[in-house]
Each structure stands twice: as structure tokens, then as C-alpha cells.
Amino acid sequence: MTKAEIVAKISEKLGIEKTEVQNVVEHFMEGIKDSLEKGDNVYLRGFGSFIVKTRAEKTGRNISKNTTITIPAHNIPAFKPAKVFVQSVKTKVKVETKAKAKAKKK
Secondary structure, three states: OOOOHHHHHHHHHHHHHHHHHHHHHHHHHHHHHHHHHOOEEEOOOEEEEEEEEEEEEEEEEEEOOOOEEEOOOOEEEEEOHHHHHHHHHHHHHOOOOHHHHHHHHO
């Protein structure tokens, strides 16, 4: 589902114009980004948490030059779903086997 589809669904369900809904969705996402950029986590009870994770410094390889490089410690945004959300997805979404997935693509 895309952002446009989410906007259309909310607009249809609540009877609000799409432009207004899109404005709210944009501001919601902007608020989350601003909070994470400041280092603050965002907690949405029953849905999940947008958090800032710290990645430790590590050694990597530059394959083309065959040298080792040091990747410095850095922060990344992450999403951690709430237990209720995870359980809901587990019970409602059916697991596809590899054979079914291949047959579906053909």
C-alpha cells in the first residue's frame, strides 16, 4: 500500500477531502522524522515505536581494492511493532510456501 492509497482510504472512510488528509499524513510523517532527528523516540501505543538505534563501529572490506575500512558508529531510524500488532499479523496473514510463491509468479 502506498501513501496515496492510505490517503484515499482515510478520505473515503471519514468523508474528508483528500488534500486535507494528505496534509495531515504529511505533517504526521514530518513530526516523526523531526523527533527522530532530534534523538527522541516516538511511541504509538498498540501500533509500535519509531526509535533511533545506534550501530557500533565495525570493520568492513572494500572488495575492489582488497582493503579493510573502518565504518564509524552511527545512528539509524528503526520501527519496532507493538506486541498486539505483531500478534494480529501472525494470526491474520497466511504463510506462503516457496512452491506456492513460485507458482503464483508464473
